[in-house]
Amino acid sequence: MAVTKLHEDDDYVIVNKPYDMFINSNDESEKNTVACRIASHDSHLSTSVNPLHFVQRLDYSTSGVLCIAKNKKAAARVGRLFEKRLTRKYYMAVLRRHPPFEVADIKYAIGVDPSEEGAHRMRAVRAASPTCPARAAHTRVLTLESGTYCGEPASVVLLKPITGRSHQLRVHCMTIGHTILGDYTYSNRADTAPHRMFLHATRLVLPFQSNTLDIQTEEPFFADEQFASKWESEKVFFKYRSREDFVSVCDVIDENRIDGLRYQEFCFQE
Known part of the structure; x- marks a missing residue:
């Protein structure tokens, strides 16, 4: 299933996650992930050239709005909103x-x-x-x-x-x-x-x-x-x-x- 982008700017990409899909995975053979559909296979790793920061989670079975930060500063910024x-x-x-x-x-x-x-x-x-x-x-x-x-x-x-x-x-x-x-x-x-x-x-x-x-x-x-x-x-x-x-x-x-x-x-x- 396709991962639809709902919003994108320099700091964030917000997508509509399909049901029955992982957000990311450390298993390089696992392709049924949001990360694989919108970026490189290693985009969730800190060693990636352009790492993504998953600041919130949705269960595998849950669909809907998912916010992903493109850099550490943006991740910390939205993380504070969730924390507070x-x-x-x-x-x-x-x-x-x-x-x-x-x-x-x-x-x-x-x-x-x-x-x-x-x-x-x-x-x-x-x-x-x-x-x-x-x-x-x-x-x-x-x-x-x-x-x-x-x-x-x-x-x-x-x-x-x-x-x-x-x-x-x-x-x-x-x-x-x-x-x-x-x-x-x-x-x-x-x-x-x-x-x-x-x-x-x-x-x-x-x-x-x-x-x-x-x-x-x-x-x-x-x-x-x-x-x-x-x-x-x-x-x-x-x-x-x-x-x-x-x-x-x-x-x-x-x-x-x-x-x-x-x-x-x-x-x-x-």
Whole structure:
């Protein structure tokens, strides 16, 4: 699949990463990487003539907006934005079943799952321990549309990670009982029918001092005939399929509007 460039300047290249593609790899024989599609095979290495700096990560199965710096100074600049949580990231996902809320905050800490020896799998953790260190994590969710996929209940949601932990969105959705459609790992290897995992980084806002980069992809799922032919809509809570409507729902989740909406908070009780 092609890697589409959404923005490029002297410091950054921002692309639309396809699903089921690595960002980079130390294995020179691995060609299914973003690095290979937009630069030389060794572009992610410091020894490269023109190294790329991957300042954020997207899982192999996740598609969407990915920011890459072209030099160390630019990498440090955008890295500070991520570190200080000044960036704004918005993901679209399709969840199994219909959530009992329209807007929610998920506040489960996340740590490595010790039961999955040798596998990079995370889990929600009540309290950190020497055998299972964990970091606080917070995701905000807004339900956009409910319907069915292949006749089974499913929902389209907007996800905004307030923090940025490994597998955060996938773990949080699984923990509240609504795994992401096609998520093989967090469905205990059961959700194998869909052709992809339906998680897409749709918009990234980088508020630099001199200018703000606001990068957005087209709506990712309904343009895919394999998905659209299997989806039956039941209720649209918010319009979101056009670029303008998507910005509007981002405003809703940014402002944490809950008036008149069914709200739920998920956290471990003390």
